[in-house]
Amino acid sequence: MAEKIVIDAENGIMGRVASFAAKQALLGKEVAVVNSEKSLVSGDRFVNIERRKELRRLNAINPSKGPFFSKLADKMMKRSIRGMIPDFRKGRGKQVFGMIRCYSGIPEELKNAKAIKIETKKMPPKVMTLGDLSRSL
16 A cells, blocks of 8 residues: 655645645656635736636537536646646556545545645745636636
């Protein structure tokens, strides 16, 4: 069984948390990301919201074929991690992607686990939480 690590995404930039989680999964560890909705998305609030809405509009042409973009914060985090895994559809990438779990809040089975916090030393001037972004879609 692979070693399991828990990453607390609270007050961490989403991209940094995602890249750390992807790297740990590629090293063969099972990764659980908790508090996904409390991670931070850098950039202007309205630009981020409009960019996500535009991505969701791409699906309006043929909704059964995709691309699929979720409104849920934990699914958004998992998709950003997915983008950092090479070839997630087959082979090793598929196996690695299966070892990643993302949660909004902290589930009961991970309450007592020691979590790794990924925080930035220098906070960007414009940030919003992933939970705020998912609620505004």
